[in-house]
Amino acid sequence: MTELSYIKRETNPNPTATVIWLHGLGASGHDFEPVVPELGLPADAAVRFIFPHAPEMPVTVNGGLRMPAWYDIKAMDIDRVIDTEQLLQSAEAVSRLIEGELAQGIDSSRIVVAGFSQGGAVAYQVALSFAKPLAGLLGLSTYFATADTVEPSQANRELPIQVYHGVYDPIVPEALGQKSVAQFRELGYEPEYTTYPMDHSVCLEEIVAIGQFLRDRLKL
Template sequence: MEEEVIEIGSPFAAKRVILLHGLTGTATFIRPVAEYLYRRLGESYSFILPTAQIIKVKQFNGEPVHAWFDVKSSDFRREADVGGIFASSDRIASLIGKEISQGVNPEDIFLGGFSQGGVIALTTALLEPFAVAGVFALSSYLPLEEQLISQLTDASKDVPIFQAVSLKDEFISQEMSDRASEFLRARGNPVRVQKYDMKHEIRNRELNDVINWMQSLV
């Protein structure tokens, strides 16, 4: 069965934002975030919110939930589900391809995501053979497994990245966040890291920073 996809704004808007929810979430869960961004960015932007497939997640004792990839250990640095990450990345790349086929330029497409969604947003952008407008990853990280980083494209080194780090995050460690930003900067990506005194959550103050960052790129 086709998973839910929510669209906000005009299909003829100049710019697109593909926004991805976190583990156990859905498009409906992340919709208030998209609506907040849309109200402030204006009608020149439209939003596409896909929903992850339902899979059995090992960390949840095999319980089926919406997830972009399996979580095999509480330590996200171990046993990364590279196959699952690639599969979800391919799905989002197909959404990008559809927008491009309808006349949208890659440099007018932003990717964003929370937690697991941020992993897929980052991975997808870094695997594309062209540079998208930018990626914002909220309370997220980047798996650095060789199978993934060996396939990152040269064109994606030009992709600007906004990394929102939650200092009281219960799931994503500071070490994981730092490793991601250090890796991205080392390969040449323009990276802005903003840290917030909050837990694994989304707050308006970080969204306001995302808006300012997006507007600085156009």
């Protein structure tokens, strides 16, 4: 996969922390850009937000239509049938974005990876396997597609993980959110799980909670 294009937004000059936030199927990096001012971060916090754009590819469950996607979804059964190789390629491309932040002087322990839906599945793979300790992992309305194959890095064995899900989600049923939490625990992690009365989306209460997670994990 070629290098990912992305939107970069900095809350103040000379950032000391980074959040890499992955969108869902058919969306773009612009999807979560408007959320930044709503997170309630301190006025003096210097955080770089990176919103990558997924490449366009045919998506089987959408009739082969080309759209932004981190990987192909071949069937929408309860466990999803996906192109795991494409997911791993996307994860590697996101890992290169993290490496780029390290090269700019951001410590790995001040980098949070977040993802919504498809982007969350990639975020799970990226954060657990990354070779240096990260600040945290956020999964929004997503599922753990590589739970059976991921090779967790020893550096991220204590990774703080927060999972959010809507109880009325018709696209990624809440059962998949619950399952991902169980899978994390089987791997030795201690994720926090929070639900909201919403569908396949985000809500204000969730955004406020994400802001608190970032303040806590990045010590803002």
